[in-house]
Amino acid sequence: MTQPSQRQIFLNGEGDAWYERNCQSSPEQREQWQEQDPLARLLTELPLPRGSEVSVLEVGCGQGLRLLRMRQEFGWRVAGVDPSSAAVDAVASLGLKAHVATADILPLPDASVDLLIYGFCLYLCDRSDLFKIAAEAHRVLRPESWLAILDFWSPHQKVNPYHHRSGVFSYKDDLSAMFTWHPSYVITDHRLRHHVTRAHTDDPQEWVATTMLRRCDLSPSTSLG
Ligand SMILES: C[S@@+](CC[C@H](N)C(=O)[O-])C[C@H]1O[C@@H](n2cnc3c(N)ncnc32)[C@H](O)[C@@H]1O
Structure with a gap:
């Protein structure tokens, strides 16, 4: 019998299980989570206007904190996708x-997103889906847009068993490489920090990266000169 994909396992209940284990239920917990979000500073610094004309999608959004x-601070029009129906209800x-x-099939129109976020999502995705995931990101992003990735980071691929379920794996990669081979994508910010303390560390086992990429499609007028 063939093993179900990790994508299917998350759709079939592992996403709900993650939500039940990690849901921040009290207002204090929620506030603390939002204050400690490693992406918060990067998102604040983006040169995007305030207001609902800016469209944001988080893939693997969990409970949406x-x-x-972003909606409260910047007034952006935000939406999330997640394989967990419990998370989506939250x-x-x-x-x-x-x-x-899931990340490989996004329910949004072409060229509709100004900022796409993967927050600790890609480390759980099937490696056989990564080309589809990158193609979906490229399809929904506008020609001038931003892409934020927060995830475990390693210059070489590492695979570990997922502690909560056998047959599921978590991966560490240089995930920005999914996009930087393409001439339209450039890294504008990349930081490695300790997964727990958020301090600088030389221990590659502990690295978490926040990476901001700019998509800017070349046109004949921008490519000359
Ligand atoms: C570690 S949680 C991160 C949640 C939230 N983004 C955060 O930063 O706290 C990973 C999330 O990714 C979701 N996920 C797992 N596989 C996915 C896939 N193939 N596509 C999209 N989301 C996925 C899980 O259901 C879970 O909500």
């Missing part, structure tokens, strides 16, 4: 849009 903060209960979906 990052999206909520996001909807915050008054935000969310869909049950």
